[in-house]
Amino acid sequence: MASMDIKIQDHGTVVDGKKQRIMCNHCEKVVSGYSRLKCHLGGIRGDVVPCIKVPADVKEAFGKEVRAKKKGNLTRDVGKLSPPNLPTRRTWSCVSSSTELSVPESFEPSEDENEKRARTGASSRNGGRSFPLNPCTPSVTTKQYSLSTDAQKAIGKFFYETGLDFTASSVRSFHRMMNASTENLHTIDGIPSSEDLKGWILQEVYKEVHADVQSIRESWASTGCSILLDGWQDSRGRNLLHILAACPRGTVYIQSVDITGFDRNISFMLLLLDGVIDDVGVENVLQIVTYTTSPWMAETGKRFMEQHGTVFWTVSDSLCIKLMLERIGRREDVHDTLVKAKTITSFVHSDFFVLKLMRDLTSVHDLVFPSKFNFLIPFLTLENLFVERKNIQKLFCSTFWETSKLASTLEGRKVAKLVADDSFWEGANQVLHATMPLVRGLELLSKNDVPKIAYIYETMDQVKEKIEKNFEGKESCYQPVWDDIDYIWNNYLHSPLHAAGYLLNPYFRYADGFSDDSEVRSGIDACFARLSGNYDRVCSQLLHYEMGDGAFHQGISCALKKSPGKWWQTYGGEHPELQRLAIRILSQTCNGASKYNLNRSLAERFLIDPMIPMNPVERLRLADLLFVHYNLCLQNFPKTAAEGFPCDEISPMHDWVVDSTRLFLPDRAGVSWTDLARKEEGNSMSGDSGCSS
Structure with a gap:
């Protein structure tokens, strides 16, 4: 007692x-x-x-x-x-009825x-006794294994990062999974409950994540950071916004905001961004990377740069490359080729027989190629088709195809004729010449978390040079593509930071092919004027860097072995003002927030209608969960090239997989859309006239 x-x-x-x-x-x-x-x-x-x-x-x-x-x-x-x-x-054994x-x-x-x-909490019906699954098998003595606090927090992090419902922790299969991890030698005690996940575990994980975020924020004093904006419209028609801050140490979540009704209000956006700048520190911010090229956002950026003389405004590189591809895709020859390619993929993927035959005859599982960026799918898929063109042609010439009922349908004959048409494949080759250098450039710029501002200028130059080479120097072929690229580059993508990053990258500056043109010079001058407190002194130090004097000369041989920022930390000490400025410029990103593909549902739940009351305790808990969820996702985002360029699965209803104009009915009577198509051979197949993005 x-x-x-x-x-x-x-x-x-x-x-x-x-x-x-x-x-x-x-x-x-x-x-x-x-x-x-x-x-x-x-x-x-x-x-x-x-x-x-x-x-x-x-x-x-x-x-x-x-x-x-x-x-x-x-x-x-x-x-x-x-x-x-x-x-x-009770110990069970296999005994006869006469056994005592x-x-x-x-x-x-x-x-x-x-x-x-x-x-x-053992059931009262069996008194808490444990029985083996087979009564004829001697029971294995199990021991109780209690989870440590760290193990419970690790489980909590899994729930917070994935966004799983906390009630999943009470599902019996989840407990079986946990017990199976010990090969049934232990019964695990202390598996977090829903209340644990909402309570003490969330608070403990919040403290850990907050400490990690604080360590990243402390690095902004030396490297600076970029504010990333990511906007979207939810199912209720609300315009919402994620705000992140990126630096070499990592990207952190700042806040989510409902800008419905203010999304075209420049004054409201300026006030919102002023609050973000105050939180981050105006001395720490070098640029804001936005998610749209809309006129109101462009005007917001112009007025913001007038108010904050040390901050640049630019647009996400992935959005700009998307706009470049869209401009190229609107050309009649490119558009027609993509529509024909979509006709082939939607036909092959929409019938099990044809899809199986394709997989047997080719080295690919699916013709539609996945990508993290949906707007790349048409061009990657066209490349996939072109690489497998001979095998695809064999498919539509095979005995299996010719004896099938599909071969006699209108759409079957149309696709077979298209696959056999050499002019289609030649057109596909021309489209790939014009677009794949851009696709590869974006994959390179988005491959890992290393700041790419030191490489984007040279990358875009190499993209244009590759396109010219693909067309064998024929100006009439490559110049229209160049014009589409230059229009987006000059109006949206290019920033003085890009030119400065190119010049301050020792690998490019000390290379034989360095391009010292007026755009590069004006870019570095603009950066020095806005970011440096002593313009003349920094310019004089830049001369020593360009001539490779002193310690800079020692570092020329290491220009490729070190990242540009690390190189300046090692060899720029004799010129501290220029060193600090170079490190801050080279530490910035050219990627937007959409790269991280953050789940938006939790923010949508948090940003409820202010007229709807919410328990203050629940709102505080949800705010903590929002902070933990997004920062865990950002911390665990792939950071190494070995982890590759992430891809999303293709939706089964993607218009390159199924023809959106077809009647798609449930298979209630065993009738597929192909069966319906056979009955309506007189009807022509209508195709989507747009370039998918």
Whole structure:
């Protein structure tokens, strides 16, 4: 029994006398009645979550009291059993009906047994006994294995990062999975409950994530950072916005905002961005990377740069390359080729027989090629088709195809004729010459988390040179493509930071092919004027860098071995003003926030209509969960080239997989759309006239 000087009333406060609801004085958890409060304080699992803040002596006292009471109740209810000597855990073996069982003389449940039953909440129907699956197999003695606090937090991080419903922790299959991880040699105790995930685990993980975010924020003083904007419209028509901050140490989540009704209000956006700048520190921000080229956002950027003379405004490189590809895709020859390619893929993927035949005859599983960026899918798929063109032609010339019913349908004949048409494949080759250098350039710029601002200028130059080479120097072929690229580059993508990054990258500056043109010079001058407090001094130090004097000369041979930022840290010490400025410029990204593909549903749930009331405690918990979820996703985003360029799965209803103009009915009577098409051979197949993005 507990000591007389430890009373339960001293450790709980009545919050509802009618319903006997008591709040723990240590952790403020509310339970029903003093009996549950004793279990809560004594660490007895089963009916209530144990208190994690109760003093050890109080926990021990109430734990002994509850266990003693449970032991007395159980002994009184069971009494003396007949036959005597019944074991506490039944051991099953494969015996005949004549076999006699040897049992102990008496049954006295141990304190450990009662504690285990109370902790695991064993069913009263079987008395908490464990039975092997096969009664003819000797049971394997299992031991109780308690999860450590770190293990419980690791489980919590899994739930927070993936966005799983916390109630999944109580699903039996989840517990089976956890127990199976010990090869059934242990029964795991301490698997977090939904209340644990909402309570103490969330708070502990929040502290860890907050500490990681703070360490990244501290690095902004030396490297600076870029503010990334990512906007979207949800199913309710609301315009929402993610705001992130990126630097070489990592990207952190700042906040999510509902800008519905203000998305074209420049004054509102300026106030919003001023608040972000104040939070991050204006001295730490070098650029804002936006997600749209809309006129109102462009005007916002112009006025923002006028107000903040040390910050640049640019557009995400992935969006700009998307716009370049869209301009190229609007050309009649390119558009027609993509429509024909979509006709082939939608036909092949929409029929099981044709798809299986394609997989048997080619080296690919699907013709439609996945990508993290949906607007790249048409061009990657066209490349996939072109590489497999001979095998695809064999498919439509095979005996299996010619003897199939599909070969006699209108769409079947149309696709077979298209596949055999050499002019289509020549057109596909020309489209790939014009577009694939851009696709490869974006993959290079998005491949890992290393800042690419030192490479984007040269990358875009190499893209144009590759296109010229693909067309064998024929100006009439490559110049229209160049014009489309230059239009987006000059109006949206190019920033003085890009030109400065190119010049300050020692690998390019000390190379024979360095391009010292007026665009590069004006870019470096603009950066020095906006970002440096001593323009003349930094310009004089730049001359030493360009001539390779002193320590710079020693670093020329290492220009390729070190990242540009690391190179300046090592060899730029003789010119500290230029060194600091170079490191800050070279530490910036040209990627937008869309690269991280953050889940938006949690932010949509948090940004509820302000007219709808929400419990303040629930709103605070959801805000913590939002912070933890997005920062865990950003921390675990692939950071190495070895992890590759991430791809998303293609939706089964993607218009390059199925023809969106077809009648797609449930297979209730075993009738597929191809069966319907055979009955309507006189109807022509209508194709999508647009370039998918």
